Amino acid sequence: MVMAGCAGSDEGESGGTDTFVEPTTTQPTNWQFNHLNLTNPFAHEMQCDPLQRYHIADEEFDSYAVSVEEFSGETAVLKVRDGLTWHNGDPGDPVNADDLYTKLATDAIIGDTISTLWTDMQRAGDKSVELTLDGTVNERLFMDALNYYWLETPHRMYRDYVERWEDATTDDEVADIRSDLRNDAFDEPKGNGPFQFEERTNNYLRMSLYEHHPDADNINWDYWEIQRVSTDTASVLLGGDIDGIRNYTAPESVFDSAPDSLLHAQLPALWGHSLPFNHEDEDFGNIYVRQAICEFIDRDACASNYGRFGQPVEAPSGLVGNIDGQNEQSDRWRNKVSDEMAEQLHRYDDPERGRRLLEEEGYQKDDGEWYRPDGSRFEVTVKTVAGFNDWHPVYETIVDNLNGEGIAAELQQIEESAYWSNHYLAGDFQLASTGWTLQRSSPYYVFDMYYNIDPEFMNLSPDDLEAPPMGDPDGELESVDPRGLMEELLVTQDEAEATSLVDELAWITNQTMPMLQINEINDPVWFYTDDWEVPEPDSPKYQSKWPLWWFPRFGDLQAK
Template identity: 25%
Template sequence: MNRRNFIRLAGATGATMLAGCQGDETDTTESGTGNGDENGGTGNGDENGGTGNGDENGGESDVYDVTVESAAARGMELLDWNAQFAGWPNIWGRWLAYERYAQYNMTENEWMPRLIQDWSVDGTTITLNIREDHTYANGDQVTAEDIKANTVMNLATGAAFSEVFDSFNEVDDKTLEIETTKEVNPAIVEFTLLSQLQQAKMDAPYDELYQRYWEDEEDGVASDIQGREPQVPDYVSGIFGAESMDDEQYMMVRNPEHPDAGNVNFERYRFPNYPGNQGNWEAMIGDQIDTIMSAFTPSNIRAEMADHWVEYNFPGYWGVGYVFNHDEEAAPHISKRAVRQAITHAINREEVVTAAGAQIKEAFPTPAAISANVQDDWIDVGGAFPAMQGGAEKAAEVMQDAGYEKNSSGFWAMDGETVSFEVVVPSSWSDWVTATQAVVPQLQDAGFDVEMNRVNNINTVVGEGNFKMAARPWSPGNARSSHPYFPLNWVFGRAYNNAHSYPGAEEGAEIEVPAMDGDGTMSVNVQKRLDDLSTASGDEAKSIVQELAWVSHQDLPYLPVINKVEQSWISERRLSAPDPDDPAGNVKWPTFYAPRVGKMQWQGE
């Protein structure tokens, strides 16, 4: 295949919100081999027991004609099965229907092979070896052609780093080689490739979409890929397939063709809609469900739940941030760096975390756009990178230095115009609302005329630029965001097609900030340095990260506030559950990964 020149599709965020985790930052990366966990459990019988399925990978277990009850995060009218390539909202069942290339242990920071049993990054060659016994639910083998089709769909819809993918070579049915245009950072390659979900197949409709995008270099293919709304998965590569969907629920059924099907001893997995956190809490307290993938659950709610609920906590690598609108017409005050810095000083991040639930939240030590729990690994926290937590007094100093004065109402103003704005927050995300309820009075006390605005259509509001300050994730999420490249790339323009109009998102644009050593200023071509980071490793990569982190710290395209600790739940009332320290309890998500390794099995009523 001849080289294809990619154009970065910064606005297509569907794939980037789903793909990628972290690997080791070395010149040549080799994974281990294996087929996941070997410790499949044994079924426990009741009158619903069936005949055992299984093999040496999963052990033998009876398959019971029962339904495990879970919850859906959104109404059925919003959901479809184009989950890998389209944007929010995404159906939770995608984690069951589409096999992940590899699973990332969020606590131990290591990969566990799944569909891709081993891989390597050597110079400009990436090699993916597919698990030999893995088939789709229709019995067809998952082949190198299928992996190629799926990868190209992700590239077309905006996967980070897509511009360096050059060509594909199917060595055999189970081995795919990918050539890149230059040597690349192995960690970023792993992030980009290994957390893909295998939704596509080199068959209709993906074969035509592949041809149009990769071979014919046709424009507009991304919107065609993302605009599809299939009501059932096109191809099931995961351990459960979708059986039905109606106005109230979707039902998934065990896929007996999956190589780990012998580890699953229940036939169905149901996802009714329990809207919002309140609905989830009521369902857990009332034991109406057996699992829930993710639910913010404060300690007072946990106290009302039965002891048979097992909680799983692991780093989320995302959380509450506040995106600033940098468009001078839409946000004449907040588009000024001094105002953003004053806001940053005025917001006490530790107090916000305490209000929002400190047991599952972590405050950012500095406003640099690097995950809070890894900042110490990359930058000089509290030294060269100060916390910027000077409170209302420091905020006043910054505002006055910028030419603002308080008016008769006690609010900051310039030339008769008051610094007035709303902080927009998604109304159904209760912990984000709570966090913002803590932020707003801090800003008011610092002299800003500000109110909170709870909206149901936050993506539309932000996507259309109709905001001044909005509560939005500070990263694209998932374990990849433990590597600085991904959150930095996010805040510098990839987020929501640069709906915040950050000037550094433009190719060639220079952002001038105070010099890191305190002597004068420095100008940084943000996009070029991101490209440089994508190929660097070791000390060179760390130096680039520090430079970009400094720009984010000083210029504040976003204000990261909270790093979330995920909460996932399995009830042992009818199911077995892995120990919270088990690898199956430290992945996204235990409720979907534990069944495939035999650690969430039906125990009976």
Template identity: 20%
Template sequence: MSLRAGRVRAAVVGASALALLVAGCGDSPGGDGGSTAADTLIVPGQNGDYVRNFNPYSPNAIEGSGTIFESLFYFNLAGRSQEPTPLLGTDYAWNEDGTELSITLRDGVSWSDGEEFTADDVKFTFDLLASGGVPNTTGFSGTTEVVDPTHVLVSFEGPAYMDGPQLLGKIWIVPEHLWSAIEDPGTDPVNEPVGTGPYTLTEFKPQSFTLTANPGYWGGEPALTHVRYDALSGNQATADALSAGQVDVFSGPVPDIAHVEEDYPGYQAITVPMNQTVLDTCANPDLGCEGPQTDPAVRRAVYYAMDREQLNALAFQDTGGEVSPGFALPERDAALVSGELEDPTAPMSADQDRVDEILTGAGYARDGDGFYARDGERLSLTVKVVVGWNDYITALDVLTEQLAAAGIELTVAQVSANEMLDARARGDFELLIDALYPGPAADPYYLYSYFFGSENTAEVGESASTNYSRYSVPEVDAAIEALRRTDPADTEARRAHYDAIQARIEQDMPYIPLLTAGTTTEFHAEKFGGWPSAEDMYAFPATWSHPDQAILYTHLRPAHKD
């Protein structure tokens, strides 16, 4: 079964065997609303202790984007409407040639310390972005002018249409009166965050922290008064806690994903296809990458050696969908999937003939054990994965067998989440299993800019902001820049640039596509109302996606208050 972007299905998820393991761990999640406080949403967080950091621009932030710090608007990638929801901004407009963006701001907003929010805060934040003071993943270089306390004007040297949704939907506005004193706002930890958002930080411990509804929030104090994040050691521990009623929402896989309502009384689930699951490769030897994966032939051989139907069934419980090697979403972006691609979507079964053709053409030959080798060195790769991420670990176990059958040796290295983040940013890996995420609007331009643009990468040993593969190709950079400057309404003018990007990245394959991931969120429907549904997908319901999680929390209400 294949789930593609734009399609949402309700699901029921569960595991009766897990219920036996945790039967004595707490009250059942049924009629009494579970074993947790009625006004507190319990969210499982990372594996291991939290390090206190709520800087929304730091790669090591643990929360805050959307909940504490807000963007100007919210763009819902899972919904049917493309119109953004006003947050700190209420209106915006481009001039005729796309060189000026006029933004109207909400009046009467206060920071959580009581200071007034004004256009000066927006200018300060945008200036941080333009100067490189915080990560600038789309190359924003505009000049921001304060027109009055509720209006700013952003000017660009040329057309910059694609900067709009990024500036409006994914830039977290910070308070100038506090952040002007931060030495390195892109990396320094923020321990006592002050924002305009619906929640504030009220309690922090290494194993748990709590956000509390902001009574001065401009949108009104949320009905969901507390959100508590608990550190848990991986998907299995989270599934156990879910079964015991000790977790209220989890965006991730659990066993037997087809039967939640039977196995978890009071819970329901929903699956939404969105992000693309990939193998990141440190691909660029010119920037310091080392290993056989720096050869595009090896990356393409791995791509053709996969049996994606088997991976989907054994690791992802058939919640994944087809993926394009050009990384436009096959359904949402159907009109943009290039006709010049060799494979519009990745093959779902292995193609040993192609593997043999590619590797023999690159000078490899089978050794006595059946593995490919060149110059006396076996084709052997190491892939990193986070301890406890059971679906990814299972996928790599399956993939190890598939690649061995194809003549490629794969070794799996399990590491902590912090080790993974550091290795990914610094290029300290050959392969790692990961997911590429979409941008602020329904356009593949943003994914190309984030993950394939040279300006978002760095030499091995230095921190890359989003282009972890170290991919750097001038013709791809030129096409990304051309898309940035072209009116999104001019589909024909943009098509040639999409075609150029997709054709080249299919051949180079710095990220090896597995599947389009179906994100399943299990939620305590009996304890809280207001969850997204197929009929009202007001937000992408994933607690790790920002600012979607904040929109979700502000819609929830404790059932006992209904």
């Protein structure tokens, strides 16, 4: 778990402190520098630059490390920002077309979002790459795809993987490249952002201001340090030795004890907590067992126990818009589907239906306890991340709900790096925990997570899915094609057709339940203001992910 803050008390020439300290619960010497290897990766947000900035409130995009120079719907030309250089000299090598090409190629190797939008690419000058798009792609969906991507792929470090990918002719070859890339650990740090790697010990990693960065003049302190701290985030925040946390949903005791100098603001998370199912599990490979479990879980209680920054998902179907900026329940999600579909989507708040579904599948309840069709006790384990303390009340509530229903449930907390690499990403779980979106508001990208990016983690085969007919939840199961519908949604220019396609995808998701969307949240960001100047909490500058990374780049975080 990484938090952000400042413990600096050294005097610098330009301010009262010269070191911004970001706490972490991980031992820094365990980190390796290939961000695509998900075992202890380190690619810090101040060490590498994001492609663009997305303003959530007005849904506008600003170019940053990369700009879209041309867009025709069938092609797009991306260009690297002038003046951007790598941290391998004084200054280092310019970030160029090879590096951007490498970013897109490695994205294709791992099958991430951007790679689903194009069919071919080529370098187009020293700093540009031209993409041949997969049909006439909707421009807004293309721009949305660039959100939350970072340019952290120097060609010289990933050259071998890119060349192997260029020569690959089969899916099996690409899978081998992906496996090798996911398992490769780099000893050399890499970056092009405002801060560059200096040194690390068991207890801290230090970066220094990279004066050749285009926005270095906006930063009036010298060092960014990541210090190892305890997992008690509330105590870390209230301890007075830090100046900020990127995102932390604190218990009410923190609000009650917070000093006047501790400022908090909030921004839409565009995600919430979910309960992914293992679709090859002996129980949860059955659509009706998944639905039954969803009926037993009290999403209202989950959201309430999460705290003031969460609201329950009203109709679990992959539609963002269940919470407003004042942390109240919202029905903005209805704007993404037809009025008819908004009413048809199942709410999953009927435990009696859940019991009927289990009984119809051969499960039996005896003396308040559920048993499988083979007579064994119906037992489930929910896995979550040990250090994500603010997640725990959600999944503890789920376990309590299931135990209260007579299903023997337990919560297993696993250290962060092991959880992602060895459990969730390896598909080694019955029930797990993760966010239910990729932090984008477009339904296309939520469905992209379920049917293109995360299926292998959930052991889900989208091509073999079956669902009841639209509007008839008790009807006979029939084959559905979510990927085919997504291909149509990506290129349609007709609003009515787009709504119809989203209707179908929302229904499929609502019925087949790849993962249960539990709540939707706002993200609180924290800053101490005794040593640092930041905008007031109601400033629109907070409405971009994340203030902690954008404020330094634009001069909105200043040492006093």
